[in-house]
Amino acid sequence: MNMLKRISALILSFITLISLVSCGKEKEPEPEEYYSATFFAMDTEITVKLARRTGETDEDENALFHDEAYLSSVIKECANLVSEYESALSRTKEDSVISEINKETDYFFDLDPEVLALIKESNEISELTAGAFDVTVGTVTELWNVTSDGADVPSDESIEEAVSHVGYEKIETDGATLRKTDRKTKIDLGAIGKGYALGKMIDHLRASDVDYGIVSFGGNVGAFGKKPTTGKFKVAITNALDTSKVIGYVFVDDEFVSVSADYERNFVKDGVVYGHIFDPETGRPAKSDVISVAVLSENSAYADALSTALFVLGTDGIKDLYKALAGTDVAFEAVAQLEDGSVYLTEGLSGDGGFEEYKEPETTAES
Template identity: 35%
Template sequence: MKKQLAALLLLLFAFSLSGCGEKAAESEARTVYAMDTVMNLTVYGEKAASALENAEKELHTLDGDVLSRTADGSELFSLNAADGESVSYGADDPLPKLIETALTISEATEGAFDPTLAPVLDAWGFTKDLRRVPSSDELAALLARTGRDKIALEKTADGYSVALSDGAQLDLGGIAKGYAADLLRAQLEKEGVASATLDLGGDVFVMGKKSDGGDWRVAVKDPGDTESYLGIVSASDAFIVTSGVYERYFEENGVRYHHILDPKTGCPAESGLVSVTVLCKNGAWADALSTACFVLGTDKALALRDDLAAQGVAFELVFVTDDGRVLYTGGLAAAFTPNEESGYTYESLA
């Protein structure tokens, strides 16, 4: 599920990039259209130009050759079209590794993140811009084709094999951009880049620190007014991803239907939230957790945070509730600066 460009704003003020009289850090910036969204990439340092060129190539390869559901011949398209037959992949192929991560997160969230919702998303028209409200009977039939148990992934001597059963179809939109950011980070590090900002359509990765040694500042958008912001997160080497009801929705007979579906019902999640922002050191996890935590609601999301922290997966959360409260976890107490003029009530959670 997509996090639109309006989800987050990266605040890169000129004065914050260099001290008074100090030469600004060498940088290269580029706007790229990939994965059905606009991406803004900025890389700093002497190797910025070549690194940025390679990053753009990697994004287009991932988009067109690997992760697209609609590009005829892409690996994901071919897997969905395999009619249940097993498909083999090499040991270094990114698709089975992403599916493996998606399965791990689906299990950890007890299905709140589900990579097999493709037919349900299609029925609502969120993937084809043909918005409609499916009947309960239609949803029941489609939900029978979903669930991580429909994915058989095995490691083989040469790599991986993947098969989808019972008419299952994968949509990896809720994790793909975060995973792409993970791959870009690894590539940039290999090329000797220490500082970069990657905004992959609202999935933001801030790499290293600014040239003055300070943290990057990322503004979290106000879901009620996308021209405003909730607050500013100070971070380095972190992924910051927001999911919200304002991103994609339609109205029918006076009822608003948003695109974040509850995998248990096949309907838009009703969790008392209007947006969730996740800060995490891993892009794929940040991406998928923003959706899962929205579906789960505040209490269950906080319990999940505790459970995953015990397993070595740490992340922080900013919730916006439908009654006008902004709740943020204790790990952000010193890193999140509320916008007191936004009209929300702010509360730091232990």
């Protein structure tokens, strides 16, 4: 009898223990939604979150079984892919294709056709955006060097000189050949390179045996596949006025979200914030009524490039470009945060399932 009591006491305490353990774990998503890893490349932090279901999961579609060995090898492939693009597209790496093009010569032969195709595509976007996006701003970004330690405001003369070499029409490409009509023109793919590399990375992931995932790549996010739980991926957009907060959320699948804003890379001189996004026309940090803009597009390079253009152009430009590109394969949607903190949405995001505004959690505190 005594023995029985003791055994049942033991069993009871074990039940208590188990229920307590499951309580403690409830806070974490269970099972973990993603296998994730972070690496650094192209001057930014890249986080890859992947999910792959293996075995029989038909009975419970929420059950995820991660094949960590496989997923980590896929992420390694992604990192290699990005570092290849980095060594081709970097403006600051001496042996990159871009550094070659930025030499003071007018003809270049036998260049990487992929890089030239990207430059050609960039020039098409420049035409679409009336030059608000322009990869030939190299002389300007080099002059300001916003991210360096001793960044300062250059003289008016030097800015004028730098701007005189800006202009996408100064570059002509043909297969593996490139011609500059202005020898001093320099190319800077900073506003499209990350988006382009992210697009290639997502292509690679789609072709691999991964069910779904989402990648954060500097100011760009790319998602692929369908989440079994919610279908779409929820992407938060940072509040430019208080970067510890978000302004709201967009919901994407097989889409890219790219943000351009000045809160990440800038310098302050005499109380004025000088950002890293330049107006190719003035050679100075762009100032419009938009302080941050997120662009949604199925094309990653376009999302990246358009976010820069829309940041430069402001809301009027967003409206014009939205109309011009609607119905094309590079159509986009945008969430713009304006100077006064208000949010401007393009039509496709203003309805249900579009943009979800962030609401402050209600405070229950009382005096």
